[in-house]
Amino acid sequence: MTLRDIPKMRFTFWKAVFLVIMAAGIYCTYLRFFHGLGASTNLSDQFPWGLWIGFDVMCGVMLAAGGFTLTAAVEIFNIKRWHSIMRPTVLTAFMGYLLVCAALMYDLGLPWNIWHPLIMRNPHSVMFEVAYCVMLYTTVLALEFSPIVFERLGWKKALSVVRSLMLVFVILGVILSTLHQSSLGTLYLIMPNKLHPFWYSPLLPVFFYISAIAVGLGMMIFESSMSSKYFGRQLELHILKDMGRVLVVVLAIYGILRFEDLLARGVLHLVFVPGYEQGLFLLEIALSVIIPLTLLLIPKVRNSAQGLYLAAVVMLLGFVTNRLNIAITGVENAVGGRYTPKWTEVVITAMFVAMGFAIFGLAARYLPIFPEEEAHAPADRLPESVSVELAEPVHAGD
Amino acid sequence: MSKGLLYDATLCIDCKQCEQACATENGLPYDDKIAEQDFTSAYKYTTVLAKGDKYMRRLCMNCDDPACASVCPVGALKKTALGPVTYDKHKCMGCRYCMAACPFGVPKYQWDKAIPGVRKCIMCSPRVEAGKPTACAEACPTGATKFGDRDELLKEARQRIQDNPDKYLHHIYGETEVGGTSVLLLSSIDFTNFHYRDDLTQRALPMYTYQVLQHIPQFVPLFGTLLGGIYWITHRREDVAEAEKDEKKGGAQ
Numbered sequence: 001m002t003l004r005d006i007p008k009m010r011f012t013f014w015k016a017v018f019l020v021i022m023a024a025g026i027y028c029t030y031l032r033f034f035h036g037l038g039a040s041t042n043l044s045d046q047f048p049w050g051l052w053i054g055f056d057v058m059c060g061v062m063l064a065a066g067g068f069t070l071t072a073a074v075e076i077f078n079i080k081r082w083h084s085i086m087r088p089t090v091l092t093a094f095m096g097y098l099l100v101c102a103a104l105m106y107d108l109g110l111p112w113n114i115w116h117p118l119i120m121r122n123p124h125s126v127m128f129e130v131a132y133c134v135m136l137y138t139t140v141l142a143l144e145f146s147p148i149v150f151e152r153l154g155w156k157k158a159l160s161v162v163r164s165l166m167l168v169f170v171i172l173g174v175i176l177s178t179l180h181q182s183s184l185g186t187l188y189l190i191m192p193n194k195l196h197p198f199w200y201s202p203l204l205p206v207f208f209y210i211s212a213i214a215v216g217l218g219m220m221i222f223e224s225s226m227s228s229k230y231f232g233r234q235l236e237l238h239i240l241k242d243m244g245r246v247l248v249v250v251l252a253i254y255g256i257l258r259f260e261d262l263l264a265r266g267v268l269h270l271v272f273v274p275g276y277e278q279g280l281f282l283l284e285i286a287l288s289v290i291i292p293l294t295l296l297l298i299p300k301v302r303n304s305a306q307g308l309y310l311a312a313v314v315m316l317l318g319f320v321t322n323r324l325n326i327a328i329t330g331v332e333n334a335v336g337g338r339y340t341p342k343w344t345e346v347v348i349t350a351m352f353v354a355m356g357f358a359i360f361g362l363a364a365r366y367l368p369i370f371p372e373e374e375a376h377a378p379a380d381r382l383p384e385s386v387s388v389e390l391a392e393p394v395h396a397g398d
Numbered sequence: 399m400s401k402g403l404l405y406d407a408t409l410c411i412d413c414k415q416c417e418q419a420c421a422t423e424n425g426l427p428y429d430d431k432i433a434e435q436d437f438t439s440a441y442k443y444t445t446v447l448a449k450g451d452k453y454m455r456r457l458c459m460n461c462d463d464p465a466c467a468s469v470c471p472v473g474a475l476k477k478t479a480l481g482p483v484t485y486d487k488h489k490c491m492g493c494r495y496c497m498a499a500c501p502f503g504v505p506k507y508q509w510d511k512a513i514p515g516v517r518k519c520i521m522c523s524p525r526v527e528a529g530k531p532t533a534c535a536e537a538c539p540t541g542a543t544k545f546g547d548r549d550e551l552l553k554e555a556r557q558r559i560q561d562n563p564d565k566y567l568h569h570i571y572g573e574t575e576v577g578g579t580s581v582l583l584l585s586s587i588d589f590t591n592f593h594y595r596d597d598l599t600q601r602a603l604p605m606y607t608y609q610v611l612q613h614i615p616q617f618v619p620l621f622g623t624l625l626g627g628i629y630w631i632t633h634r635r636e637d638v639a640e641a642e643k644d645e646k647k648g649g650a651q
Binding site for chain 2: 044045046049072075076077107108113114120121123124127174178179186187189190192193335
């Protein structure tokens with residue numbers, strides 16, 4: 001057995017896992033739509049929102065934040081070095097938003113009314129704003145992603161039209177993302193007496209936005225590492241090293257702001273009061289800020305592929321904990337109860353995660369996600385000619 | 399004139415006529431088993447709680463500036479001019495933000511149904527529109543639940559406390575809680591005995607989100623210009639650099 005055979009075998013194993021999850025997912029889908037939310041979830045009048053909102057929607061949108069982070073960095077800030085990971089990142093974002101929309105169909109009580117915000121407007125509602133932004137941004141992502149499909153199909157005319165408008169799409173995408181990433185935090189501003197003071201802060205929208213940028217960077221590190229492992233793609237270590245550095249700054253700002261916020265609101269002492277919320281709060285802060293920041297401050301870790309991967313994964317888990325803390329832990333005390341997801345809820349969530357991996361794998365196989373010439377370019381030095389050529393048009397998903 | 403309800407717990411005898419009348423008005427089943435439930439649900443919009451010989455009603459407070467109506471993305475929940483906060487199931491898409499946002503935990507969901515909706519007391523909106531009192535106020539044999547103009551009821555509540563300062567807690571619940579509610583409560587013992595929070599903000603909740611949301615129309619053109627400007631500057635530098643490079647090349651030749 002050669003080294004080359006190992007990834008193939010693992011692929012077969014994961015395929016089996018995928019099929020099992022999908023089969024269970026189909027059964028749970030039947031339970032959800034034919035027997036209602038009561039039969040398929042542990043949601044209750046005390047916990048109207050659970051795992052599907054806390055993870056599938058809140059974390060889903062957050063984990064897809066790489067799209068706007070990278071398009072802004074490459075196209076607006078003109079960081080050309082990062083261009084080679086544009087396509088897989090835009091793909092991840094586009095797929096992420098499609099999965100969020102699909103997951104929302106499971107959580108909404110009356111999913112066939114999902115289009116209602118189009119004609120029934122309540123501009124005072126944060127949910128209304130999020131609905132509009134997500135809808136428009138998913139469209140923008142489709143347009144940013146479209147050159148990849150047009151290229152595959154050989155539609156030259158469509159390709160040139162989309163390319164000529166790409167700067168507009170990029171700017172729109174960054175604005176829409178800024179609005180709804182932060183608005184997911186604004187959603188909770190209406191609950192000053194419900195959400196635990198660890199998490200309730202007038203700065204919630206700011207925290208959500210900064211953490212979305214951190215998670216966007218972390219997802220690019222994660223996804224590049226996975227791609228190099230499973231698609232034999234060259235690891236763009238020079239890009240990931242840059243991102244490690246940017247992450248240090250973003251996480252430090254986030255950490256200081258969280259600290260100052262607790263201090264200013266006079267609730268810092270709660271950090272030392274043992275309890276359920278305290279445990280989960282400390283876990284969140286350790287995973288999202290302290291451990292990844294410490295790891296990335298060590299040059300040896302920051303400059304190695306494994307080190308960056310480890311720091312990114314820990315940080316992603318940390319921000320997932322943050323979103324779940326806000327959606328679930330933070331309101332448990334106020335409503336007087338505990339929520340644990342039902343197995344059906346977990347299966348549906350697992351199904352969407354599995355679909356994410358599967359769609360990425362299929363797209364990587366059948367669409368020009370990793371352009372040939374770039375795949376074989378040496379990791380640490382991008383040929384001069386390539387970078388100059390890349391400078392010409394604006395090519396978000398391109 | 400905005401209508402309201404004044405519930406005076408000291409007059410209540412726990413006869414549950416209000417529960418019965420509420421069920422009848424809303425076409426809901428009511429029997430001894432349901433009467434014993436000490437919580438509201440999608441199938442019971444009001445309940446009388448007992449703590450020894452002290453009683454307290456729970457029902458939708460019909461806030462003056464309701465969080466539920468402000469958060470509803472499709473405007474299914476509405477505060478009417480007469481006071482009731484109503485719900486239109488044909489608009490609802492089932493996001494349940496109203497349930498998450500309500501400071502009193504009032505809106506309930508039909509979890510058992512494949513086609514569910516939000517359920518809550520709507521202060522008998524159709525009756526109130528027709529100039530009638532709410533079903534619960536009409537059914538109350540002791541006058542513990544009284545229907546009328548909110549301003550008048552507030553005056554009366556103050557008068558009752560003034561006349562019997564030892565009998566009442568000096569707190570009209572709903573006068574200022576979350577900016578005021580159409581339902582006003584009087585009690586002789588602490589409201590927290592009946593899961594009414596005494597630490598609620600005095601501000602209307604919708605302002606907490608709207609003070610952020612209202613800036614979006616100003617933010618979009620500013621941020622768009624900023625992004626366009628950054629693009630312009632970062633790419634200008636590049637043009638300059640390239641022009642200089644060309645010049646150097648030209649000079650060397």
